[in-house]
Every structure is written in C-alpha cells, then in structure tokens.
Amino acid sequence: MSIESSGAVGDLRLLAEGPTAKVYAGRLVDDGRAVAIKMFADGFDADTTAWLDRERKALDALREVRPILPVDAVIKHRDGRSGVRMELCRGSVAGLFDSGVALSLRDVLAIGSAIATALAAAHRADILHGGVTPHNVLYRRSGEFVLADFGLALRRRFPRDPMHAVAYTAPETLREDTISAASDLYGLGAILHTALTGAPPFPHRTGQQPGERILQVLREPVPPIRASGVPAELSDVVGRLLAKDPADRPQDAAMLMTLFARIQRATGSGAIEPGNDSGEADDEEDEPAAEFDDFAEVAQHQPPTAGHAPPVAAGHAPPPVSGHVPPLAAGHAPPAAEPVTPGRTLVHTFGGESKPGKRPHNRRRTGILIGAGVVVLGLTAVPLFIGSGEPVEQAESAPTAVAAPPPQQPADPKPDVNLEVAPPEDRGDQVQLTWRADGDLDFAVVVAGERIDTMVLVANRDRTKVVPVDPTRRYCFQVRATEAGKHIYTSDPIPIRGARCNL
Incomplete structure (x- = not known):
C-alpha cells in the first residue's frame, strides 16, 4: 500500500455533495496549489486500498498523457473517512451540455480526441475507466480537456445509482454490470452524440418512468445523426460506438484518435479553450469548479462564470475557511474503520464479488440494479411483514416502467x-x-429483506437466480416477467425463515 504524504490541505470549501462523496476545493499548505479533494462517507477497506494503489501506479506511468487526470494522493481524515486528491479543474463538459445546444464541430472533435487519447493509453495499461460521462470530462484553466475518475476500485466500493448516467451507460453494463474497454467506448459515443445533437442518445421525457428509459438503452437503436455540418464519417463512427453488441463497436480507441485527427485536418477544426482563452491562470476569486460523476444532480452543473464562486449544493452551507476546518492531511492515520463483512448487507455482498486481485475486464456483480425504482421491468417493491404484522421495512413502490396505453387505445x-x-x-x-x-420473457427478482432496502435483480431470460443473502435475516422474494414490455406478470410473494410478505 502506497499512501503519499504531500502536506495538509487548507482553505477548504464545499463544491458539491453527491450520494457517495463530497468534493472540496482547497490549497496545499506547502505551495498554495489549488486542488480538489473528493471525500467519501467511509474509509477505504484493505482490498479497496490495494486495488486503488495498483490503478494509481499504472496511471502514474502515463502522466505524460495530458488528457488523463490522475489521482495525486490518497487522503485519510482523522474521523475515519478516506478520499483522493487531484488537480482542480475549471469545469466539466456537462456544464457545456446544459444549454441543450449542439457544440461546434471543432469543439466536438477536441472533446472526442481527448477522451480517445486518454482511453487508448489507459487501456494499453490494462486500466478501465468504468464511467465515461460528461461529468468526468473536465477542462483545465488552459482549456485542455481531461478525463478524470479512472478505475474500478472506488466504483465497486461505493456503487452509484445506475439511473444517474443511464444515457451514457452501455447496455451490457446495465444488464449484467459488465465493464470493459468496449463499454468505455460506448460512453465516448454517447458524449459525442450529445455534443453533436444537443441531447443524449436517449433523453429523458416528461412522465417517463426509469424502467422505460432503461429498456430504451437495452433494446432501441440510436437513430443516425443527420445534423447539418456533421461529416458522414463522424456520424457513422458515433453510431457504431453506440451499438448494442460490444463486438459491433470499434475495438481500439487509438483508431478513433486517428479518425478525429483526419477529420480535424479535412475541416480545418482546431482545439477549443473553454472558460479561459488565454490559457493563463485566473485569480483566486475565480477558482474553478470540480465536477465528478457522483454529482449529476447537484447544483445543476452550471459552467463556472468569471467573477462568481462555483455553486454549492442547495441546503449545504460551505464549510468555514482555514482555521475553522481541520486540515486534511495526506497520510494521516485515522481510527480503524469498520471492516466490510461479506453478507452483512446485500449491498456489501453484491459489491464484494469483484476481487481486486483479478483483471478488471468483464467484471459482473449479481444484481446490478440496486434499490426500488431503478429497475429494468419497473418492478414493484415488496414490503416485508414479520410476526405481529408490523412492517419492518416499508419500501415505496417503484413506478411501472412500461407506460400504460392511452385510454383511447384498448x-x-x-x-x-x-x-x-x-x-x-x-x-x-x-x-x-x-x-x-x-x-419468450424477460425476468427479474424482487428481494425484500428484514431491515434491508428492497432491491431488484435482473435475470434476463434465465429461469433461475442465486441471490446472496444475510444468513441472519428473513426475506421475501417475488419473480416478475414481461413480454417485450407489453405486459407484466408477477408471482405470489415467497417468504423464507418465517417472514410474512404483503404486497
């Protein structure tokens, strides 16, 4: 395990807060450099730390690849939380997408070239990204685009809600939690599609249920881009990047680098410099915002504006400045964190299946879609009633994923x-x-456990499922099925260990 020690970080202020981490801006006490600190709600266990260390060492060897934004240090706070430190960037491509207006061809090619360059180098080093979204494509003060948040160690330790980036998630990742070089390239294709058209491949529609949108990603083809000024060669490669079958996508990010360079030469397109055309550092008052994939719903991802501080999540006051906030010292030993015990909760059980010592390609977790409401089939959660009939865990029902037919249509x-x-x-x-x-049906299993959040495990076309459970808890199960989204079928709830189930 290698934890760098490069001094304390002071002048902390909260930039954003997401479901798994908080991001702070600060300055190194030693030299005053502006940095971003991403602090998670818990400490890194030994397996996560070892896995993260291997990923960091591989990326450290690629520091000459400018479009890769590496982790500079691992942070351990005295309260037991862990985090990472990296360069503070000015903003993200998500902020550029907020207007819903297509970017210029020059801008699109600059973004695509940066992502492809970063992925080509990382994949050669056997490092996957695992979450290529607009929120992880940042730009420096100089205008250079960079790809941040590489690696699977922290994604497995702190799993995200799949819905927050469903438009940029490959079908095989949604279906089976398969992460590969091909799924990284799917994310690149989705970003290019958004940049060229002003909307992601499957934009959210008013009234659309989560499961319906997931079914779109899994089954519906992405219409070809026919926008004016988009070269046919670029439109074609975006379509191939968004292929449902990973084998039908381009297999080499380096090939995409060559393609983008050729289109740049043919069209006279150059690189863009968002936010700071001069490429010089701004004043401290115009310190940039750091945005990562945990924060898709925080502060609306507005691009930073000169003379204004980055937004802070509503309801969360920024922490006091240096002198009132204990500095975060890299390498500071925290109290011993509670170990992750397999089987204690279903979330730990699912997250614990991927072992850091193995190659990360095509990793799978049983039951990727965790939590009521994030389901392929729009399955209803099953509350668990035990003994006296009092509910132990009353989960809210997830909305139906398949839209009901209009009243005028029988x-x-x-x-x-x-x-x-x-x-x-x-x-x-x-x-x-x-x-x-x-x-010919698609299946999923609803799992309701005693004092455990209801969840849904996708079974696809299989007619059997092994569900990891806590040996000390009672459970109810229900199998649900759909036929091409036309109808939903449900079994009776099935209890074990004396549980009482009720719909």
Missing part, C-alpha cells in the same frame, strides 16, 4: 404465461430461486 389481451416459482432453496448465505413460464 390494451391487448393479457395471455396466461403460467408463471410458477418453485420453493426456494435456502443455503444460508445464498438462496436459489427457480421458476417456469411460457413464452
């Missing part, structure tokens, strides 16, 4: 698919579920 008759679930096989820390049904 619904197709709902055929009987004979969905039947066999008695569960309780193995202590796992439960084997098996079911049968007629027809």
Whole structure:
C-alpha cells in the first residue's frame, strides 16, 4: 500500500455533495496549489486500498498523457473517512451540455480526441475507466480537456445509482454490470452524440418512468445523426460506438484518435479553450469548479462564470475557511474503520464479488440494479411483514416502467404465461430461486429483506437466480416477467425463515 504524504490541505470549501462523496476545493499548505479533494462517507477497506494503489501506479506511468487526470494522493481524515486528491479543474463538459445546444464541430472533435487519447493509453495499461460521462470530462484553466475518475476500485466500493448516467451507460453494463474497454467506448459515443445533437442518445421525457428509459438503452437503436455540418464519417463512427453488441463497436480507441485527427485536418477544426482563452491562470476569486460523476444532480452543473464562486449544493452551507476546518492531511492515520463483512448487507455482498486481485475486464456483480425504482421491468417493491404484522421495512413502490396505453387505445389481451416459482432453496448465505413460464420473457427478482432496502435483480431470460443473502435475516422474494414490455406478470410473494410478505 502506497499512501503519499504531500502536506495538509487548507482553505477548504464545499463544491458539491453527491450520494457517495463530497468534493472540496482547497490549497496545499506547502505551495498554495489549488486542488480538489473528493471525500467519501467511509474509509477505504484493505482490498479497496490495494486495488486503488495498483490503478494509481499504472496511471502514474502515463502522466505524460495530458488528457488523463490522475489521482495525486490518497487522503485519510482523522474521523475515519478516506478520499483522493487531484488537480482542480475549471469545469466539466456537462456544464457545456446544459444549454441543450449542439457544440461546434471543432469543439466536438477536441472533446472526442481527448477522451480517445486518454482511453487508448489507459487501456494499453490494462486500466478501465468504468464511467465515461460528461461529468468526468473536465477542462483545465488552459482549456485542455481531461478525463478524470479512472478505475474500478472506488466504483465497486461505493456503487452509484445506475439511473444517474443511464444515457451514457452501455447496455451490457446495465444488464449484467459488465465493464470493459468496449463499454468505455460506448460512453465516448454517447458524449459525442450529445455534443453533436444537443441531447443524449436517449433523453429523458416528461412522465417517463426509469424502467422505460432503461429498456430504451437495452433494446432501441440510436437513430443516425443527420445534423447539418456533421461529416458522414463522424456520424457513422458515433453510431457504431453506440451499438448494442460490444463486438459491433470499434475495438481500439487509438483508431478513433486517428479518425478525429483526419477529420480535424479535412475541416480545418482546431482545439477549443473553454472558460479561459488565454490559457493563463485566473485569480483566486475565480477558482474553478470540480465536477465528478457522483454529482449529476447537484447544483445543476452550471459552467463556472468569471467573477462568481462555483455553486454549492442547495441546503449545504460551505464549510468555514482555514482555521475553522481541520486540515486534511495526506497520510494521516485515522481510527480503524469498520471492516466490510461479506453478507452483512446485500449491498456489501453484491459489491464484494469483484476481487481486486483479478483483471478488471468483464467484471459482473449479481444484481446490478440496486434499490426500488431503478429497475429494468419497473418492478414493484415488496414490503416485508414479520410476526405481529408490523412492517419492518416499508419500501415505496417503484413506478411501472412500461407506460400504460392511452385510454383511447384498448390494451391487448393479457395471455396466461403460467408463471410458477418453485420453493426456494435456502443455503444460508445464498438462496436459489427457480421458476417456469411460457413464452419468450424477460425476468427479474424482487428481494425484500428484514431491515434491508428492497432491491431488484435482473435475470434476463434465465429461469433461475442465486441471490446472496444475510444468513441472519428473513426475506421475501417475488419473480416478475414481461413480454417485450407489453405486459407484466408477477408471482405470489415467497417468504423464507418465517417472514410474512404483503404486497
């Protein structure tokens, strides 16, 4: 384990707060350099620290690749939290996308070239990004675009809600949590699509349910880009990057670098310099905002404006300046963090399947879509009732993912698919579920546990599912199915260990 020590960070102020971390701007006490500190809500366990260290060492060897923004230090706070320190950038491409207006071809090629260059170098070093979204494409004060937040160690330790970046997430990642070089390139294609058209491949529609949008990503083709001024060669490569099958996408980011350079030469396009055309550092009062993929819903991701401080999440006052906030010292030893015990909760169990010692390609976690409301089939959560009938965990019902037909259009008759679930096989820390049904159906399993948030595990076309469980808790299960989104079928709730289930 290698934890750098490069002095304390002072003058801290909160930039953004997301579901897994908070980002602060600060300055190194030693030399006054502006830095970003990304602090997570908990400490890094030993496996995460070792995995992160391997990723950092591989990226450190690529520091000459300017479009890669590496982690400069691992931070351990005295309260037990862990975080990372990196260069503070001026803003993100997400801020440039906020207007909903397509960018110029010159801008699009500059963004695409930077991402492709970063991915090509990282993939050669056997490092995946795992979350290529507009929020992770930042730009320095000089205008250079960089790709931040590389690696899988922290993504596995602190899993995000898949819905926050569903428009930029590859179908195989949504379906099976497969992360690969091909899924990184899908993210690049989605960013290019947004930059060229002003909207992501599958923009959110008013009234659209989460599951319906996920089904779009999984099944619907992305229409080809026919915008004026977009070269056919660029439109074609974006379409191939967004292919549903990873094998149909371009397999080499270096090839994309060559393509973008060729289009730049043919069109006379150059690099853009957002926010600071001179490339010189701004005054301290115009310190930039750092944006990462945890913060897609914080402060609306407005691009920084000269003379104004970066936005702070509503309801969260920024911390006091130096002298009132304990400095974050890299290498400062915290109290021993509580270890992550496999099986204590389902979230830990799912996150613990990926071992840092293995190659990160095509990693899978059972049940990627965790939490009611983030489901492929729009499945309803099952509250768990035990003993006296008092609810132990009353989860809210997730909205239906398949939109109901308009009133003037009669619904197709709902055929009987004979969905039947066999008695569960309780193995202590796992439960084997098996079911049968007629027809070509997609399946998912609703899991409601005692004092555990209800979740949904996607089974695709399989008719069996092994569910990791806590040996000490009671559970209810329900199998749900859909036929091309036309109808939803549900089994009766199935209890184990004396649980009482109620819809």
